[in-house]
Amino acid sequence: MTGYIVKKVLTAIGLVILISLFTFLLMQLLPGDPARIALGDGASEERIQEYRDSYGLNDPVLVQYWRWITNIIFHGDFGKSVLNSRDVTSYIHTRLPNSISIGLPGLIFGVLVGLFVGIVSAVKRGGWLDQVLTVLVNLFLATPRFLTAIFGVIILALNLHLIPLQGYTAPWDDFGDYVSKAFWPVVVNAIYTVAILARQTRSNMLEVISQDYVRTARAYGLSERKIIFRYALKNALIPVITIIGLQMQNIVAGAVIIENVFNIPGIGQMLLNGIMQRDYFIVQACVLVISVMTVFCNLMVDIAYGFIDPRVRRSMR
Amino acid sequence: MKKWFTVCLVILCLVGQVFAGGSSEAADTGSGEEGGGTLRIGINTENVHTMLSFTMTGTSDDYYYSWPVYESLFKPNAEGGVDPWLLESYEMDKDNLTYTFHIRPGITFSDGTPLDAEAMKWNLDHYLEVGAKVAALLSSIESVEVVDDLTVVLHLSTWSSILPYAFSRECGYMYSPTFYQEHGEEYCTQHPCGTGPFVMTEWNYDVSKRFEARDDYWGGPVKLDAVEYIIYTDALVAQAAMQSGELDVYLAPDPETARSMEASGITIKACPVASSTYMLCFNSLNTTGDDPTGDVRVRKAISHAVDWKALVQAVWGDYASYRNQFGVGQHFYSDSVIGYDYDPELSKQLLAEAGYPNGFTIELKTEDSSALINSATIIQQYLSEVGINAELSVLAGADGNAAEAGWGKGLWVHGSSVYVSAPMQMASMFRQNLSGHVLGLTTLLRPDDVEAALALSVSAATEEEAVAAVGEANRLLTDEYDIITNFAETRGLFAVADYVKDSGIGESFYSVADLANAWLDK
Numbered sequence: 061m062t063g064y065i066v067k068k069v070l071t072a073i074g075l076v077i078l079i080s081l082f083t084f085l086l087m088q089l090l091p092g093d094p095a096r097i098a099l100g101d102g103a104s105e106e107r108i109q110e111y112r113d114s115y116g117l118n119d120p121v122l123v124q125y126w127r128w129i130t131n132i133i134f135h136g137d138f139g140k141s142v143l144n145s146r147d148v149t150s151y152i153h154t155r156l157p158n159s160i161s162i163g164l165p166g167l168i169f170g171v172l173v174g175l176f177v178g179i180v181s182a183v184k185r186g187g188w189l190d191q192v193l194t195v196l197v198n199l200f201l202a203t204p205r206f207l208t209a210i211f212g213v214i215i216l217a218l219n220l221h222l223i224p225l226q227g228y229t230a231p232w233d234d235f236g237d238y239v240s241k242a243f244w245p246v247v248v249n250a251i252y253t254v255a256i257l258a259r260q261t262r263s264n265m266l267e268v269i270s271q272d273y274v275r276t277a278r279a280y281g282l283s284e285r286k287i288i289f290r291y292a293l294k295n296a297l298i299p300v301i302t303i304i305g306l307q308m309q310n311i312v313a314g315a316v317i318i319e320n321v322f323n324i325p326g327i328g329q330m331l332l333n334g335i336m337q338r339d340y341f342i343v344q345a346c347v348l349v350i351s352v353m354t355v356f357c358n359l360m361v362d363i364a365y366g367f368i369d370p371r372v373r374r375s376m377r
Numbered sequence: 378m379k380k381w382f383t384v385c386l387v388i389l390c391l392v393g394q395v396f397a398g399g400s401s402e403a404a405d406t407g408s409g410e411e412g413g414g415t416l417r418i419g420i421n422t423e424n425v426h427t428m429l430s431f432t433m434t435g436t437s438d439d440y441y442y443s444w445p446v447y448e449s450l451f452k453p454n455a456e457g458g459v460d461p462w463l464l465e466s467y468e469m470d471k472d473n474l475t476y477t478f479h480i481r482p483g484i485t486f487s488d489g490t491p492l493d494a495e496a497m498k499w500n501l502d503h504y505l506e507v508g509a510k511v512a513a514l515l516s517s518i519e520s521v522e523v524v525d526d527l528t529v530v531l532h533l534s535t536w537s538s539i540l541p542y543a544f545s546r547e548c549g550y551m552y553s554p555t556f557y558q559e560h561g562e563e564y565c566t567q568h569p570c571g572t573g574p575f576v577m578t579e580w581n582y583d584v585s586k587r588f589e590a591r592d593d594y595w596g597g598p599v600k601l602d603a604v605e606y607i608i609y610t611d612a613l614v615a616q617a618a619m620q621s622g623e624l625d626v627y628l629a630p631d632p633e634t635a636r637s638m639e640a641s642g643i644t645i646k647a648c649p650v651a652s653s654t655y656m657l658c659f660n661s662l663n664t665t666g667d668d669p670t671g672d673v674r675v676r677k678a679i680s681h682a683v684d685w686k687a688l689v690q691a692v693w694g695d696y697a698s699y700r701n702q703f704g705v706g707q708h709f710y711s712d713s714v715i716g717y718d719y720d721p722e723l724s725k726q727l728l729a730e731a732g733y734p735n736g737f738t739i740e741l742k743t744e745d746s747s748a749l750i751n752s753a754t755i756i757q758q759y760l761s762e763v764g765i766n767a768e769l770s771v772l773a774g775a776d777g778n779a780a781e782a783g784w785g786k787g788l789w790v791h792g793s794s795v796y797v798s799a800p801m802q803m804a805s806m807f808r809q810n811l812s813g814h815v816l817g818l819t820t821l822l823r824p825d826d827v828e829a830a831l832a833l834s835v836s837a838a839t840e841e842e843a844v845a846a847v848g849e850a851n852r853l854l855t856d857e858y859d860i861i862t863n864f865a866e867t868r869g870l871f872a873v874a875d876y877v878k879d880s881g882i883g884e885s886f887y888s889v890a891d892l893a894n895a896w897l898d899k
Contacts, residue, residue: 096814103509103813144426218617225618320610325584333583336774
């Protein structure tokens with residue numbers, strides 16, 4: 061098991077380095093000069109070159125990359141914003157918790173509701189409740205997030221005055237205000253997780269409850285509740301862990317649209333603005349943070365599989 | 378099922394009532410004529426990286442965010458001219474190549490230090506050293522001399538009639554030298570210290586900026602307690618915020634949003650002085666020699682293929698008017714410019730003469746804004762009727778910004794802000810030997826006769842001479858060479874709640890407001 065974990069961790073580190081290098085090269089290839097954006101249309105070529113020199117943008121790309129990645133690894137320094145000289149590390153420190161404060165409750169809410177809906181659908185298979193839930197799940201899967209977001213703004217905020225239109229307050233600053241402002245963004249974030257988990261859980265449950273051991277349990281006269289929760293669910297949830305792992309990366313990565321619609325100062329908003337304005341160090345830092353979180357989540361899922369599923373453990377030997 | 382649905386709805390309503398905060402926030406910003414309250418201004422982007430006056434680049438967002446903190450030497454007025462603002466008066470002496478500026482007495486910066494001649498010289502010298510518009514607008518200034526406490530003389534190398542216009546924009550903002558020397562440049566880029574009625578107290582990047590009223594403002598008591606700029610990246614959410622009262626003002630909605638807001642009962646104010654001109658630009662320089670737009674007959678064929686007046690009406694409705702030449706307003710308008718009527722038959726004839734009887738395929742590029750994209754789409758449709766297949770590309774963000782200076786082959790649909798004075802703007806866009814990020818630097822032809830006309834417009838001794846020179850430059854750019862085909866002039870649009878009084882927003886020119894006297898009639 062230790063060898064398996066070490067192998068997975070090394071693969072994950074390699075993957076993060078590859079992603080960071082790829083992002084770095086990609087940003088260099090895109091047209092648009094951040095120095096020109098920062099100094100304005102009328103700035104002289106001399107000023108532009110001075111500015112580029114001060115950020116090391118005239119060095120060869122690989123030299124820039126090496127300087128950037130080693131500064132992160134050895135000094136925890138993500139560099140400075142090319143456009144406004146702000147310290148990217150403190151920028152990330154401020155923004156990441158905001159994204160997590162929207163993404164994490166969304167994930168938890170999505171997982172709980174998704175599992176519940178999936179189990180209910182499977183248990184009531186073919187009934188009216190199953191049919192209604194299946195339609196809703198398909199609707200949630202098909203509706204783009206920004207549409208759901210706007211729908212909430214117009215109906216819940218503008219017409220019913222139930223929630224504020226947009227904005228963000230950190231839960232550690234004012235919890236009541238946070239709940240009020242984060243309510244709809246969290247719901248929008250959770251909806252896709254609910255839909256995909258419900259569908260996966262339902263199909264796994266249906267497969268499991270048709271197995272011989274479930275039939276045998278019924279023949280023994282065990283209660284339906286005991287059969288579902290003690291025997292069937294345990295096995296049905298194994299593939300669902302993969303889905304939860306994939307959804308975990310959305311805590312940050314999925315925030316781009318939500319944060320822009322609701323004006324939430326998180327990593328997603330920071331990334332989008334960075335891309336639009338060619339702020340190299342901002343984009344690279346955001347992509348690195350998101351990719352580290354994604355790879356970490358996948359690593360956790362892989363390791364969890366090793367513990368949960370005996371077949372995986374056996375294949376490692 | 379009914380029971381479930383009812384229970385869910387009730388829970389949703391209860392949760393909402395418990396946590397509701399949106400409407401109450403809007404309510405507690407109210408004031409009365411006696412003053413107080415916070416003016417909440419929505420804007421769709423941050424797009425400002427420095428608030429230090431002489432490092433600003435002169436984007437429209439620079440001006441919007443400067444309303445509370447900066448005032449310039451001159452101020453654009455509702456007639457399309459400029460009046461002294463931080464200056465009490467000024468004199469021009471063309472023979473001796475000097476401008477004499479008399480500073481209004483009693484002006485102080487928000488750190489309490491006075492705006493005197495030394496402070497003005499310090500600001501002008503700094504701008505001349507690092508300012509983004511020096512080459513385009515201020516290259517004629519040789520030196521700045523302090524004569525007495527409140528008098529400064531500018532010595533010029535060649536005469537320039539555009540200086541009052543240039544100093545009505547960010548070039549004329551004043552920053553406290555004392556504050557700068559105490560804190561250093563990096564700090565000052567995030568902490569403006571100007572002569573305006575407010576002080577910036579919070580800058581939450583990409584989210585909001587907050588400005589609080591000065592109690593020592595040189596212009597008298599400030600009525601509002603604070604002004605807050607909040608970024609609404611989504612126009613629909615911004616509209617909902619205006620409707621619900623969460624926002625008092627929304628800056629520069631695009632025409633579609635403005636129409637939608639107006640339909641929902643929100644007042645849209647259009648500045649009396651237009652501030653942007655829209656044009657189709659051709660790769661007339663054609664350095665590779667294989668672009669059809671290198672042939673003036675093709676350029677004219679394209680210009681005749683489009684019904685520009687119909688396009689303007691479709692894209693902007695009443696928020697814009699058709700204009701066949703560069704510039705805004707009537708002051709520099711010339712009747713001698715003919716422009717291009719919609720004539721598809723003439724267009725086909727010109728194409729045949731140029732050797733393209735069956736048309737051709739061409740690239741049509743523009744930036745990511747709804748007005749530009751809609752214009753480009755309509756142009757594409759018209760061109761297809763004369764056999765030209767225009768392949769449309771929309772370039773977002775920095776891509777668009779980069780392409781503006783040289784879009785390669787084909788056509789570029791462009792919107793250019795015009796800061797009151799046409800000669801000032803044209804001198805920074807169409808003259809020879811410009812450098813930096815200039816429209817079509819690698820794609821626009823810059824003939825000698827256009828250069829001569831524009832040089833004359835800047836150095837003109839009289840206003841009549843300047844107007845005539847601009848007219849000639851426009852005739853050459855449009856009718857003679859068809860380097861650009863102008864089609865619209867638009868005015869700055871602002872959604873302003875009816876209870877916002879005396880703000881000056883949308884009442885003269887987009888770059889200025891009168892937030893010192895604004896109040897909320899709630």
